[in-house]
Amino acid sequence: MSPSHANKAGVRYRYYVSQALLQHRKNEAGSIARVSAPDVEAAILGFLPLDRSELSERIARITLHRDRLIVHMKGEQDEPPSKPIAIPFAWQPQGRRKGIVHEPASKKVQLAPSIAKSILIAISRARRWMAELIEGIVASPNDIAIREGMGERNVRKLLPLACLSPALVRAIVDGTAPADLTISSLTAALPHDWAAQEQRFLTA
Template identity: 40%
Template sequence: MDLVRARQVDVIVVYKVDRLTRSLADFAKLVELFDEYDVSFVSVTQSFNTTSSMGRLTLNVLLSFAQFEREVIGERVRDKIAASKRKGIWVGGPVPLGYRSVDKKLEIVPEEAALVRKIFMDYLHLGSIATLAASLRAEGLRPKPKKSSANSPAPQFGVGALFYLLKNRIHVGEIAYRGETFKGEQPAILDRETFDAVQQKLKEQSIGRNAVRQASPSLLAGKIFDDRGNPMSPAHANKKGVRYRYYVSQALLQGRKLDAGSVPRVSAPDVETLVMAALRREHSESETRVREADRDLVDRLLNRAVVNRQSISIYLRPETRVENGESQEEGNPITSPFMPALPVRKGVVHRPPDAGALSDEARTALLAAIARAKAWIAEIQRDPSLGFSDIAAREGLGAAYLRRLAALAYLSPPPLVEAIAEGSGGADLTPTKLLGDLPLNWAEQEERYLSA
């Protein structure tokens, strides 16, 4: 698609239409893109002419059958997996620690089984998964290496992997499927009492974590990752009585600096602003206009956010995409341009607006800055191969300055921008002041800058 947008493609040739896509919705978007960039679409084995209504009908019928075939195959596979799991059959995937796969059945590996029992007992003794991970690393204990990396050392036990292991019912001879448990064919490694005790402790800790998370100002806690898959945890620093919030890669916090992503530490308000703006756009397109609280919107729509060097990839929850007529899989992310090392606002600081009205000169400069910021963001969204550095070179501006100014594109459109245009905003509405302390959502922006 990048080549199409760069106008380097004239014709796209496929064997059959369904080799391109088996989704009517996706195909409609592709055709719209092809028309926009004057790209022809040809099927070698199927004859149709999309310039006529009959040709378009034929094409839609072909795609409807292709999508139906895909959905039927998916249903059959899911039904087969469900039937197998209800019979207690292990249906494949990564072999759990403590077992090996022999003729598609799980058999106990004594040495690994002893490690599994030790992990469960140590967790009951220590009461913390993070402490358990540190204890296992100190003892030099590692999980089994993956087949693809048999010649490389196995990774260390991480908090996420240990949590999954402690919840895995395979170790007590059961198979879990969609909230139900069935008697499995594999032999049990753990006794029921130990496993139940661990589940009870995990449940108690989960309640505590949820309460802390609801009280935390970090909206993306548990849902933000670096580009190497490491979770990013909330952190803060205090300076002169002000608390500055960050998200820091777990790899960095655990002393594994080489395993951290390209952006191991980001300002929490900066990344939260971009993610919330993307979720608000998705909400306005797919839901009613009733405004939700930020945390409710994050819990309902956001699956995960991945911080890259020049962008943030925002993945929606699968059920959200189903509601919008898309597939149940995670699908393509929403990508928002982002410069991690912003030399501006690093934390949550509230400064009351200065008294006075916005001067004509300042109002004109601010409106021009907002218009330029919106144009830059729209240009990048149209052409993802374009970066801030390319626009900066064209405009004769510094890349860091341009990235900073681009945040003005996310100002509250109707009330705040109109107030600036009419000159009814306060003197505090300047690019420097706004970028230095811009709230996370439009409601807070309006309350701060329009309440006076």
């Protein structure tokens, strides 16, 4: 796939589009011919401790599946390639979700980049811990707390961030989340339902 974009009514939409589709070979484009670029980047930045500027520098290739992304990281010189990383990803047809990356300016104050970065790091840690618990690598949050040198209560508090709504993660990555969003406000009785999370944090 290659990056592409379209502009409509002052809004910029950014995508990754199949090379076959761009070259008018639609039959070779595969089952997913186009995907929202912000959706893919939000999934990766929410899982890995990277800045947006590091995506092209650190990632060699991404393979897109309907339920996951397979990320191949670039290795250091003279080092063997690292094991690919599987990241959960719920693909949606483009008719349901646009790849919006720029909208006309509004009066709404946006989330500071430094705050967004700290929240994304916390989400990345929570997703890693949750994966370790599911795979049986660790037996309990207490094991994680001992390894990380932090209180078990703090681990349990952060774990729900692993189940954050993709739309909410995307808003944090894009900087369009509310300016007063913090890790504490996110983890305070976080609803399990994604729609309820979005209602609480994105529609205020």
